[in-house]
Amino acid sequence: MKIVPLLAALPLALAASACATTGDSAAAPTASAKLAAGDGAARGTATVTQAADGLHVLVKAVGVTPGIHAVHIHTTGQCVGPDFTSAGGHWNPTAHKHGKDNPAGPHMGDMPNMTVGPDGTGAIEYIVPAGTISEGATPLLDADGAAIVIHAQADDYQTDPTGNAGGRAACGVLSAK
Numbered sequence: 001m002k003i004v005p006l007l008a009a010l011p012l013a014l015a016a017s018a019c020a021t022t023g024d025s026a027a028a029p030t031a032s033a034k035l036a037a038g039d040g041a042a043r044g045t046a047t048v049t050q051a052a053d054g055l056h057v058l059v060k061a062v063g064v065t066p067g068i069h070a071v072h073i074h075t076t077g078q079c080v081g082p083d084f085t086s087a088g089g090h091w092n093p094t095a096h097k098h099g100k101d102n103p104a105g106p107h108m109g110d111m112p113n114m115t116v117g118p119d120g121t122g123a124i125e126y127i128v129p130a131g132t133i134s135e136g137a138t139p140l141l142d143a144d145g146a147a148i149v150i151h152a153q154a155d156d157y158q159t160d161p162t163g164n165a166g167g168r169a170a171c172g173v174l175s176a177k
């Protein structure tokens with residue numbers, strides 16, 4: 001009868017260790033942003049999570065004009081409307097040219113275009129294949145921070161420095177959480 005409590009305790013110990021593992025991954029450095037249009041209306045959210053293979057970026061848009069829109073990480077964490085030029089150019093700590101189709105590209109802040117449906121929602125998921133949230137040679141949240149920008153038009157993936165993506169339809173300042 002003495003062995004029964006030991007066996008009963010074993011699954012609890014395993015469960016506790018599983019929880020610890022989950023806790024560790026949940027503690028990965030993360031940044032997030034709330035996106036807004038030039039008039040302050042909500043335009044969705046962005047999260048950036050640091051992992052072994054780079055920065056995992058998830059952008060979820062709402063209320064955006066249907067169509068194809070460029071989405072970038074911009075170099076300055078300031079979103080002053082209505083034009084959001086305060087966010088600066090694309091995040092580019094490695095001094096490359098713009099675009100994955102540019103032989104001298106891309107910027108680290110370059111990401112795939114987002115397709116927004118008739119309901120005004122769209123999303124992209126992308127892994128920036130390097131970078132960290134706040135440490136190392138190319139921290140996302142350096143002294144002046146960073147921002148996520150949704151543009152009015154699509155990125156052509158090669159025109160330096162902007163991708164011909166038009167104006168800035170929404171912006172969100174990334175902050176560590």
Ligand SMILES: [Cu+2]
Pocket residue numbers: 070071072073074090149151165
């Ligand atoms: Cu941009």
